[in-house]
Amino acid sequence: MLADLDLVVPLEPDDPLAVNGIGGMAVTLVLVLLGLPLGMLIDRARRRSAMAVVPLLVAAGGLSVLAADVLGSRSDGHAVAVLTATGVLTAMAPVVRDTCLPAIAGRERLVSANALLSVVPLVLALCLVPVLSLLDDLADVAIPLLTATMAAGAALLFRMVDAAQEPAPPRVGSRREMAEAIRFTARHPVLRAIALYLVVSALVAEFADEVADGALRVAAESAGIPVGSYFSMVNLSALSAPFVGALLAVLLHRKVGVFRLACAALLVSEPFTLLLALSGSPGATIWYVVGTLVPITGTAVAALTLLSHLQALTPDRLLGRVGGLLLALTTLADALGGLLATPAERLADATPLTSLPGPTLATLAALAATVPLLRAVAAHLR
Template identity: 45%
Template sequence: MPLFVLGVTLVSFAFMFSEPSLFDLGALTPPAFAHASSASVLGSLLLAPLLGVLLDRVRRRRVVPVTLAVALALTLVAAGVAAEGVGAFVVPVMLVASAALTALWQVGEETYLPSVVGVRGRLVTANALLTALPQLGVMGMGALPALADLDGLAFVIVVAGAAACAAVAFRAVEAVEAPPPVRAGLRQEAVEAPPPPRAGFWREAAEGVRFALRDPVLRAIALCLVVTGLTGEFADDMVGLALSVLVEDMPPGEIALARMGSIYGALALGALTAVLLHRRLGAYRLAWVALLASQPFTLLVALSGVAGGWLWYMIGILVPLAGSIAATIALTSHRQAITPDRLLGRVTGTLVALAALGERAGTLLLGLPGEWLREAGENASSPLRLLPGLVLATALSMAAAVPLLRGRRHAEAASRQVEPSQP
């Protein structure tokens, strides 16, 4: 597990700084970034389910994380060399490839993790570690290139080297690729049926989609992800309005500190909440409880224009974000625990695709209402002008818990089948 966490930290650093490293080469334009965004969406929608098929076919699933990390390293090196020799026109193409790899990485990581952990009762702890530790590690590693004053090709080489080291770390992980243990007294064939013969990539991908949408619990999780994708950008826009009020009364350094404290504080708080409460509440129940209990704190952002507004702003970001992180950890762990091993890759790819579809649909459906509320809140000097948008954003965020509430009985039954008996 430590090697896996190290590999995820290194590859997260490489993905996070792949765009800045290529941007330093001076060959990127707004259309290139637009194409990269489209590549990320298409990678999630089209390639993620197919990668899930590959993960369910390979004998050792660690092959896929290793391959993705190596592909990222080679992509960055090729872009750097091309910018210095053949021509910088190749760099935008490589940026698009990097964006597609970023979209696919989540499928490989989440599918391989149960094999690394071994015992599905520890998945919440493992996912919490993979949520908090790599991000904190990336924050520390991100300062090193700045201190070393690296730019251009040197920066690209450092980022590509991190991806290559991640591949080495994943290659060194030893995990038993076997079906996870089931509850004592439950017949094995009732949980893990023998895999059917191969029927082609598209038909096997369709099987994963059907299973994810027919299973009551997985369908509830899928709907939750779609609603979260629909509302995420809208909620961020409404919170951004409050920041414009806060900027007028505070130095930029204090605002940056408040934002960084809220984001990294939410990472730690969300992961800790998931670890401490999942045994008492259960992973699935923890998800909808965290959403319903945390999202109303978004309304505190409306107090950014009063005395001590930075504190209300920080709490209004930290608590809802921590609740969303805890819910994500819980749902990911529960999904990994109840999905049959032979379908784990395809189900993961399907849910990643649905989440990406929700984000794109949310941009289209909530774009116009967002514009209206942004115009109404421009130059707001009173919290009252921010309330309509924040109330709507809060209600939409809490709506993600509705599918989970409707599927909670099926989730409890599924949990009793896959969790070990408690002494």
């Protein structure tokens, strides 16, 4: 649950942009270098302890912000430390959750359990929006205190969970344990396909976002509405995508098959991105909403089913390391994808007459990411 709720803290540093930039780079560096070692620690730890430690650390971060505010000792160094720690915890929390879930829910109910866990944080976040709006004047105190309270409550609930765990194998050294996870991921055809899909998707995500932003600007200009207002209006529909995706995954995974459903969802939904090319034509709002909502929904279905399939295939003793390895790879790919920002901005800065190249390349890139998955399915059917 904590994985999907960022710690929002009003640190008010002297230079917010610099602090956020340094914190973001620090998080990326830590995840790339230490993602696999942190996953190894998760595998070594007791399941209940691992689930409880992460929210307790988040609570400590919230309380440190509150204490700094009360004592008047805020500083850029403290802000960077809190942002870095929070970012790493937020990224590692799903690895802890995904490692523990098979032992709690059972491998036969993984899709349903993952679907539930994907929507509960969204419901909670939507419920917190009006509460935070009422506490806007007290944000400096209310937000850190609320974060710490929720995190401590989550830790207490996790301590009440009975997570069965196989006895840990004898330790053979950190290097050998990490190498075992790398070999397992590289040699297993399905896990290798999932890893390649995640890396390619992260690599082209920046470009896809720029294409969607360009289509949004064109649609807003065609409608004669400010971009900010138009974004708020049309993107309300995007809130339904995770719920629809979770429902489709639960309803279809037994009939279609978990892995095949992921491939089918991506192949069916990604071509709808081409509709963004019509954002400057009559009915621009409809084309933009469908061109963004359908791919997001398909990606949600694929994310749930691929995660469930990965959990089912990976031995319990390797789940943390495999999750940490995939997190490190996708973080690195996402950082490298940022290098595509400049050419992507040029291509995605569309006009009603030249808006086709961006959506076309975004669609081709998304479909290219599914090629490893399709090859794994084809190999399984032989």
